[in-house]
Amino acid sequence: xxxxxxxxxxxxxxxxxxxxxxxxxxxxxxxxxxxxxxxxxxxxxxxxxxxxxxxxxxxxxxxxxxxxxxxxxxxxxxxxxxxxxxxxxxxxxxxxxxxxxxxxxxxxxxxxxxxxxxxxxxxxxxxxxxxxxxxxxxxxxxxxxxxxxxxxxxxxxxxxxxxxxxxxxxxxxxxxxxxxxxxxxxxxxxxxxxxxxxxxxxxxxxxxxxxxxxxxxxxxxxxxxxxxxxxxxxxxxxxxxxxxxxxxxxxxxxxxxxxxxxxxxxxxxxxxxxxxxxxxxxxxxxxxxxxxxxxxxxxxxxxxxxxxxxxxxxxxxxxxxxxxxxxxxxxxxxxxxxxxxxxxxxxxxxxxxxxxxxxxxxxxxxxxxxxxxxxxxxxxxxxxxxxxxxxxxxxxxxxxxxxxxxxxxxxxxxxxxxxxxxxxxxxxxxxxxxxxxxxxxxxxxxxxxxxxxxxxxxxxxxxxxxxxxxxxxxxxxxxxxxxxxxxxxxxxxxxxxxxxxx
Numbered sequence: 001x002x003x004x005x006x007x008x009x010x011x012x013x014x015x016x017x018x019x020x021x022x023x024x025x026x027x028x029x030x031x032x033x034x035x036x037x038x039x040x041x042x043x044x045x046x047x048x049x050x051x052x053x054x055x056x057x058x059x060x061x062x063x064x065x066x067x068x069x070x071x072x073x074x075x076x077x078x079x080x081x082x083x084x085x086x087x088x089x090x091x092x093x094x095x096x097x098x099x100x101x102x103x104x105x106x107x108x109x110x111x112x113x114x115x116x117x118x119x120x121x122x123x124x125x126x127x128x129x130x131x132x133x134x135x136x137x138x139x140x141x142x143x144x145x146x147x148x149x150x151x152x153x154x155x156x157x158x159x160x161x162x163x164x165x166x167x168x169x170x171x172x173x174x175x176x177x178x179x180x181x182x183x184x185x186x187x188x189x190x191x192x193x194x195x196x197x198x199x200x201x202x203x204x205x206x207x208x209x210x211x212x213x214x215x216x217x218x219x220x221x222x223x224x225x226x227x228x229x230x231x232x233x234x235x236x237x238x239x240x241x242x243x244x245x246x247x248x249x250x251x252x253x254x255x256x257x258x259x260x261x262x263x264x265x266x267x268x269x270x271x272x273x274x275x276x277x278x279x280x281x282x283x284x285x286x287x288x289x290x291x292x293x294x295x296x297x298x299x300x301x302x303x304x305x306x307x308x309x310x311x312x313x314x315x316x317x318x319x320x321x322x323x324x325x326x327x328x329x330x331x332x333x334x335x336x337x338x339x340x341x342x343x344x345x346x347x348x349x350x351x352x353x354x355x356x357x358x359x360x361x362x363x364x365x366x367x368x369x370x371x372x373x374x375x376x377x378x379x380x381x382x383x384x385x386x387x388x389x390x391x392x393x394x395x396x397x398x399x400x401x402x403x404x405x406x407x408x409x410x411x412x413x414x415x416x417x418x419x420x421x422x423x424x425x426x427x428x429x430x431x432x433x434x435x436x437x438x439x440x441x442x443x444x445x446x447x448x449x450x451x452x453x454x455x456x457x458x459x460x461x462x463x464x465x466x467x468x469x470x471x472x473x474x475x476x477x478x479x480x481x482x483x484x485x486x487x488x489x490x491x492x493x494x495x496x497x498x499x500x501x502x
Contacts, residue, residue, distance in 0.1 A: 017049050018441035020124040022093070022117055024110070026101070026141055027132035028058030028066065032164065036195075037132060038070055039077030040433035046078070046086040047430075049438055053121040055093040057113065059106075066096040079431055093121065101133070101140050107148035114150070125157030128191075128440050132164060134243075138177060142184040151184045162191045162440055165256050169247060170465065171458035178451050191440045191448045196257040196362075198432030200421060201395045205264045205364070206273070208389070208397065215387070216269075218368070220343045225384060226497055227349045228365040229261050231391075232357040232483075236304065236314060237331070241322030250301065250333030253353040255461045259286065260449060261391075262349055265364055266339045279450050285339060286456035292336035292348045295467035297494060301330035302476035302485040304356035309480035314356065316477075328475050331355045334488045335464055336495070348495055352488060356480040361502040362391035382412045386500075395429075396420035 023041070027033055044050045058066050071091060075082055097113055099106025117123045129150070131141055142161065145151050153159045163181065168174025181190055196202055209216055218224070231253055237244045244252070263282040266289075270277035292298045306316035317323060317331050332354030339349065368385040386400040397419045405411040421429060439448070449457075468474055476485035483499060492498055 015047075015049060016438075016442055018044075018051060018054070018438060019126070020051055020053060020122050021126035021128070021441050022055035022057060022114070022121075022123045023437075023441075024057045024059060024114075024127055024129045025132060026059045026130065026137075028096075029060050029062075029064060029069065030132055032132045034069075034073045035077055036431075036433045037130065037437070038073040039079065040431055040437055042074040042078045042082075042086065042090050043080045043431065043434050044438055045090045046080045046083060050441075052089060053093065053123065054090075055095070055117050055121050055123055056090070057110070057117070057127075058094070058096045059101075059110065060096060060098055061100055063098050064096065067091050067094050070094050079434075101137055101144065104144065104147055107144045107150065111148045111150055125153055125155065126159075128160045128162055130162040135163075135166060135168070135177060138163060139180040142181055146184040158189070158443065159185070160189045160191060160440060160443070161185045162193055162437075164193050166247065166251060167192060167256070167454050168458065169251060171455065171462050174454055174458050178454070182451070187451060190451075191436075192450075192454065193436055194256050194260055194449055195432040195436065196391070197260060197448070198434075198436040199391055199395070200429055201389060201391045201397075202261065202264065204397075205261075205389060206278075210269050219366075221345055221347045223368055224344075224347050225367045225369045226347060226495070227262075227265060228367065228500055229258050229265070229349065229351045229363075230365075230500070230502065231257060231353045231362040232360065232502070233355045234309070234357060234360050234481075236356055236480075237317070237320055237323075239321075241320055245323055245327055245329045248301075248330040248333065249353050249355065250330055250335075250461060250464065254333055254335070254351050255457050256449070256454075258351045258353060259289075259457045259460065260453075261364055262286075262289065262337065262339075262351065263453070265366070266341075266344055266349070268343070275444070275448075279453065283450075283452050283456065285341070286453055286460070288340045288344075289337050289349075289456070289460055290340060291460075291463060292338040292495075295464055296471075298336040298491060299464045299467065300332075300334045300476065300485060300487040300491055301468055301474060302332040302354070302478050302487070303327075303329070304331050304354075304480050305477045307480045309356060314480050328472055330468075330475070332357075332478060332484050332488070333464075334484065334491065336491060337460070348497070350492060350497070350499075352484065352499070354478075354484055356478075358481060358483050359502065360393065363500075363502055364389040364391070365500050367497075376410055376412055378409065378411045383414050388500075394420060395422070396424075 097110050151159055168177050263285045267281040267285045270281045303317040318325050334352035337349045366387040382402045388398045390396050399417045400414050402412045403415045405413050476487050478485040
């Protein structure tokens with residue numbers, strides 16, 4: 001029996017390792033870099049998925065002890081054990097460029113520094129520029145990179161740009177931002193980070209649907225009553241007042257995270273798990289998505305009031321530091337959407353997000369229709385079959401179905417079957433930023449939304465936001481620790497539905 005010598009090179013079970021490259025991190029002193037990006041880069045290093053010569057170039061407006069800063073971030077945020085060997089490997093490749101983002105001299109110094117890394121560390125001219133900075137600075141930085149010819153690789157090397165949400169604050173600003181970025185980098189080199197798409201449970205939606213015969217035949221309007229997609233937080237805005245006010249929950253979460261989850265839930269089967277095939281199906285869904293009816297009855301916004309939560313007194317949103325006393329920014333947003341396709345016509349998709357809610361949870365709940373006939377006398381304990389995909393925390397899947405209660409009578413009650421990642425798998429589960437950063441360095445874009453998806457998402461959100469701006473009286477309040485305002489319950493009640501209490 002002969003063995004194919006190339007099998008090891010093509011075996012999809014093996015981890016792919018990034019080739020010679022480096023990352024230029026704008027905003028290395030920022031909160032996101034400290035909490036997520038730098039720990040993720042260490043975890044990738046510790047798992048052997050980055051080359052030994054991998055280099056991190058921080059760009060900052062003031063001089064700092066960058067290696068000490070990186071080490072502190074790693075020790076506080078790494079998910080894998082901190083090894084002296086792996087930490088030294090990472091820190092050996094750390095350097096800093098100091099200068100203003102609007103200073104052409106800084107970009108010239110950066111270009112010279114990167115050429116030096118090619119010679120001393122063998123990075124091969126391959127660099128990803130990670131813009132962990134406010135979106136208003138994207139044009140400044142991308143134009144600065146272009147001015148120093150840093151946006152173009154030579155002799156087969158690559159240059160890529162990574163941008164964080166929010167991608168604008170409405171469709172018009174998103175288009176302007178996109179035109180600015182794509183004037184410097186081609187669409188194939190633009191990676192828009194939506195960290196939800198890097199979560200294992202989100203990626204498992206496609207596996208659940210398309211790798212199993214059980215679900216897909218009933219994944220349609222003939223069997224599904226409605227869908228609920230929730231991202232709830234039990235905290236307030238914290239220190240994010242400068243970013244959050246004027247953006248709000250709907251723009252911050254529904255426009256990207258929740259509409260992406262809707263697209264993955266409702267899309268048709270792609271012909272292959274490739275970037276183009278997956279994006280094509282998601283784009284079709286988003287194009288077919290509209291409000292389930294008038295915005296007046298199918299959208300709700302609210303702010304959290306002051307009160308007691310978790311045994312402590314918490315401030316109202318308008319009492320938070322840095323928030324105007326007359327702010328109308330939403331900390332809760334909900335809407336009913338419809339996907340106008342043959343598969344989903346008539347099925348409402350309810351999306352909600354908010355702060356200071358009952359608990360921290362993100363989930364997708366597929367609620368099935370009741371059987372047309374039940375030959376049982378006692379069905380008081382029987383609800384609707386529900387498939388719940390738990391995105392976070394306690395990642396996994398739960399299926400709720402009816403069963404007989406032990407005893408001499410035929411009484412029915414809901415029971416559950418549970419799949420939990422932590423119980424079913426012993427493999428290490430990477431953080432979302434690990435997966436996404438590695439995909440950037442590998443040049444694999446299936447998990448990154450393309451501009452057309454962003455555009456369709458803003459089309460949907462703009463319709464709601466424009467209505468809210470024209471009707472300021474629509475802003476409700478809700479008590480901390482509850483599941484939102486009365487208007488959200490009324491929105492579902494109009495269709496004979498109720499929100500789940502996760």
